[in-house]
Amino acid sequence: MELSQIFFLFMALLALGFIYLNEKRHESPVPLAVRLLAGALAVGALLGLVFPLSYPTTSETATPQTDFLIFTRGTPEEMLRTSTNSTRRATTDTTIAQRYNIPFVRDWPTFIEHHRQAPFAIHGYGIVESQLNALDGRAVTFHPAPIPSGFVSCDWVPVLQAATRLSVNGQYHNTTAGDVKIILLSASIPVDSFSITEQGIQPFNLSHMPKQTGNTLFELAAISGIDTIQFERLPVSITPPRPLEVAMLAAAPSFEYKFITNWFEQLHYQITSRIRISSGKFSTSRINGAKLRMGDYLAPGALDDVDLLIADDTELAALSSAEHTHLNRAIQMGMGLIIRLNDHTNRSPLSRRFVLTNAADTTQTKITLTANDDRQVLPPLPTSHPLYTIKDSDVLHPLFYQGPHIVAATQAHGLGRITGITISNSHTWWLQNQQGAYTRLWSSLVDQTIADRRAPLSYKHTHFPTAYSWMELTLESSPNLQATIDQHPYPMRQHEFLPSVATMRFWPTESGWLSLNVPENDDSWLYIYRTDDWHAARDYASMARNEYFFKQRKEGQNGISEEKEENPKKPLPNWALFIAFLTGSAILWYASKDYNRNVI
């Protein structure tokens, strides 16, 4: 009890004492007991205003409750029509509220507080995450709406580097009787398509090599016959290509190195190559302004800025132990190493991580490589040498297969990666005018090996954020607590346990691209969708989130014994206390009229 409250209590007691003595001294037609009661009422009411009183609620628990119907977007019309005014119902959707004259829930926390004991039955696509979290331990049943037709999910990489393939994967819910064609459009030109011939939720996959640079909107259309059923936009931010710094260590001049060097030159990569031309003699070249100088000896720190090192196993084996230490350190700090594995004997310590075996069929003249990630089969590659294969192990991530055998694989080493490849004549593709296969192989090898030392800004945000709805943004691995969106600063809230994670919420008011700037990071872009974009996907996601939430809660409730909550207390309304005070005071005033008469 605070001092002020003690003071009030003391004053009240004094007032009560005064009233008692005063009323006892005077005579009045109003009986003394009534006057004392009135005085106690007035002082009690006054105390009640200072110390709020509450009383237990028992009215709703007295009788069994029927479900309180909550209609969300997507509730079947049949359900809405059949629900009558007599049933307790409310909606979170303004359209439903207007059309069917159903009360609209403006403030969700107040609403659930008001109907604390009523079990909820949520119909439709469900409620948003913050509303779900506010439900607490309330009894709720979820009645999902039928799955919406159209694009129910779609994923793509929102930030791409130029000359990287855009890959779009998703699911389409086909409710039409016929076929549906999914078309990816770039610059209003169809660039890839996928036919969905069966009904139900069907996966699709589209890809395209973009020609744009910058913030681009690709388009996705679903066409049935000549009718466009759905049309959605895919925002992708395409950044200019960043050249790599590449080093090469070759045991002897070869066409394979020549072609890789030529290709990297065209891509404006900075290349430093050292080719052994005789015992202890090297030919070195620096291309496109490469700063690295590789003499006869790999100096400590020489490879610190190198993104990728391509080396023959024979040449690595010829390095001194000190050079090996430097190389090891560079890889552990994030450099990528591609080793051209070519022999069983005389192997370097790094290449021994790849166990080589002879391919079963050594007589074949052509080999066919299959990519592990997308199962793409590359054109046949003529070979004149026996092919070595890499034995599979737990630490390896296979990249390319020849039949069932691994011919290229990668594994982690510190922060960097080491990739081994046993193919030594991939340049033959280039000679056969199959540059696509060549670039596919080497792009995949290099992509899987190199890493970006300057980590880009990593963030997550609400799926398909739209204008006029809360968007939650979570920055990962960023100690900054200040972000700027479209030049407006927004404070960030640090995570309770993870200091590098910060979240913020903001309310976009218009659709389009918004720049996101976090200190010490490159500018990023967010796209705010229009309210009618990706409806089916958002509804499907909402439904899945609700179903998951209630399923998890049900599993949790089964494990934990139910706690019986006491009857909640309700505070005594102030107006009642005020009236009581007035009543008491009025009685005392009426009685005091006679007092004045006595005093002459």
Next chain:
Amino acid sequence: MDSKFGRQWIMKRKKQWLAFQLLAKMCYSIAVVTLALAIVSYAIPTPYWTYPLACLAAFAILVYATGILKVGDKEITSMLDVRFPQLQHSSALLLQPPTLLNSLGRLQAGRLQQRLPDLDSRHFVNHRSLYKPLLSLFLAGALSVIIIQHAEKQENVVPVESGLPMKSMPDQPDRAAALSDVAVVIQPPTYTGLGKRLQNELSITAPIGSSIDIQVATSAALKQVSLVVDGSEETPFSAKQGDSLQWSVSFRPQKSSYYQLSLDGERSALYPLELTPDLPVSIQVRNPIPYTVIDFGFPEVVTLDVSLTDDYGIKHAEIMATISSGKGEGVSFKSQQIALTNDIHVGKTAKIKREIDLKRLGMAAGDELYFYVKANDNSGQESRSDVFVVVLQDTSELFNMSGLVTGVDLVPEYFRSQRQIIIDTEKLISEMDTLTTIRAQQRSNDLGIDQQLLRLRYGQFLGEEAEDAIGGHAGHDHEHQGLGHLPQEELVSHSKLRAWQNHDPNHEGHENHAHEFERGETTEVPVDIETLIAEMSHQHDRAEDATFFDAEQKAHLKATLTEMWNTELRLRTYKPREALPYAYKALRLLKELQQKSRAYVGKANTKTTPLNLEKRLTADLDEINGSESTHDWPTDHAAEKTRQQLSLTLAYLSNLNVVQELDGPGASLLNDAERSIMAAAGDEPGKYLNALKALRLLKDRQTAPSEAQLALIEHAIHDLLETRNEQPTKKRPVAKQDIYQIYFDQITPR
């Protein structure tokens, strides 16, 4: 009755008469003027406002000349007296006041006045008097319409001369505001045979070499009008006879491009100027095949079947033939030209079918004819066909042993046998006259048996171990193997023979089909479905595939066996003279087969540096030095920058569909894109000009960008940008320390 009544009656008749007369004169004057101006407009453009003026003038002249207005009351009364006998030639009395008349005059006037109401005025003037003028008007109008229509037709075919009326150009949304009329006259080159063409559109498509005359009429007087080609090349229009409303320019474009009209410095929209190229004559030779060998005994004639096509007309065609005779150093060439012009009729296409007699060209056995077809079109462009080779087989060459002596002889006895068969057959033919029929037939049959044995031995190379399948003619492919030309009875007999030879007389049911054979009920096509499937499908256990030969060699060997079979058939049926061509053909095919198994590498002189034996194997590497080089990949920075700008523009345009508002950076990007598209439109106006127009409209911000407009620009830029190959990128960050996040996710209940 009032004495004035008579006068009033006469005045009324006068007015009626005047009205009818004036109406008639008006009709005549309109008729005359319409006809006259229609004739005049045939040569000189006549503005329509001249018509009413001319009509008024003609009417005035007519009225004045006929003196209608001078007709007075007396003349009217005279006319009334003539028309109405009831007036008794005294209607003039009615005009005079009664006071001036004597008593008789007053009496007569009084009588006349009483009669006047009974007179029908229609007898004096009525509508019939207008028949003639109206008929004249109708005729003149009809004639004028015919004349004007004829003149308009002429306008479309004859060149637009100075002063000829120009038709109004159909409304175009983007044409220059000041242009009221446009006429473009395209005069294609004479050799195309196309006539002059007049159009009212400013989009021009013309054959290359055409002369183009653009005539424009402006709605307001201008100081200068010029033609701007490709945005830079400016040619001034010349005003017609000092008139600042009508301008013309003539030019002969050399390449496709686009142009604008500059009216007092203000440039119009862009118009394409596409020149259709004159393609050379397309030559298609259907016969002969590129390499034709005419075997011994076959007609030495080659059938040439050529079709020529040109877009404007073929002028000349000929065969350029070269005959090569002799061998080695003694080879000689003789060239000839065989004109085909007679076979070309007037037109754009020609189909030529001609037989070339090789003997008439002077070819002998062993000679080779190389020829190609050459054709010129009307503009003199020359085109040639591929070279075709026709070889007359030299039988003596087949007996040349040089290849066998020097080369690897795989199966020498087989080749000798085939030659021997030919030698023996020729000997038999030469001795035929001296031999008895039985003896000749016996020798022929013996040769047939030899041929059969040879065929069987060759058949082993194809995996044909039983005779039934030998030669690939086991009742299924005569058409393909060269028996298609044989008469049906020969096929049947061959079938019978083979069937009977391979027959096992002891098998079950032999009796039945022995009768069938006698009845001649054999078939040349496989009847059961399994045989058909076996022929069409790939089978691993086929004897034919179990050989070391590739598909081409097998086909060649099969063809050889077929020819051997043909020889054998004729020898066995005692026709050695007919068998000889087939025997030669079989021998030639065998020789070719033999040659194909060899590889020939020409000798070349080489001069190697002599080895320094003193340094050899000393392991001295002192003189081997490492090298260090530095170089950069040559980059076209301007092209690279343009490419980057275009790719940025493409991305920007994709957003413009949503934003619908052009901003400053966007306008700058569009300026750069405009330059690139303009350059491309210069080369391919048909492809890029619409995009350029759309881009300029967008830049002018006259309207909100439409989807179609943006799509046009996007398509053009998309086409200008080349597709990139995949390129490695840094996709994975190095320092992403997500282990704490993963740990937190694991311990946090969901």
